[in-house]
Amino acid sequence: MEELADLAGITVRTLRFYRERKLLPPPRREGRIAWYDEHHLARLRTISALLERGHTLSAIGELTEAFENGRDISEILGLAQPSEETPIRLTPEELADxxxxxxxPENLAAALDLGYIGVDGDEIVHVSRRLLEVSSILVHxxxxxxxxxxxxxxxREHADALAGLFAELLDTYASTTDAERLRPLAKAVVEAELSMALDRRLTKRD
Known part of the structure; x- marks a missing residue:
């Protein structure tokens, strides 16, 4: 415990306090010896970074609980299905930036519920670098x-409905092997229709 506290730049008393608040997972025990590893050190550094950004210990506790209750990462990323989106791994500090x-905690829980993020050890995995960057720009x-x-x-609700229409069209008139080949055409139709819809909306605002 003393070695871990020294590496994290905190006191042993603070480390014990974090353990009592369940901000830190328990160590691996061998008899009377408690072993801490790099995951414990990463968690302590994350706590320090979040405190520096103004988060309270209560909020950090809620964030920690959300991290640990995250869905299985393979489920979040849909690894069984191919995807054009590129996942991105982040530390909690990088996500905050x-x-x-x-x-x-509320926004994190919403992102978990939507399937935008998953938790893999001490890292957060966002399912789409493109969505992450666009969302960040909107917030900025x-x-x-x-x-x-x-x-x-x-x-997402509308996108699921559009994907359903395209899938139904293919099921009726095309073979399974045509689906991937025709996928870019479906995306082009949706992009063109969205562009024209935005034109109509923005014209009305003017």
Missing amino acids: YFEGEVT EGLPLAAVMAAGRRV
Whole structure:
């Protein structure tokens, strides 16, 4: 415990306090000896980083609970299915930097529920680098992260419906091998229709 506290730059008393608050997982025990590893050190450094960013210990405790209750990463990423999206691994500090302090326990829970993020050890895995970067830009433009994710949930509902229409069309008129070949055409139709819909909406606002 003394070695771990020294490496983390905290006192043994603070380390014990974190353990009592269940911010730190228990060590591996061999008889009367307690062994800590790099995962414990990474967790302590994460706690320190979050405290420096203004999070309270209560909020960090909620974040920790959300991390540990995250879905299995293979389920989150849908590893059994091919995807054009590129997952990205982040530390909790890096994720916080993307969203200017808006990584609250509530927003984290919403992201877990949407399947945007999963937890793999001490890392967070976002299912899509593209979605992460777009969401970050929207937040930097002044949109609240909670509103961005709420919109994302609605977009997903419509995207699922559009994908269903395309799949139904292929099931009726095309073979299974045609699906991947024709996939870019479906995306092009959706992108063109969205572009025209935005034109109509923005024209009305003017």
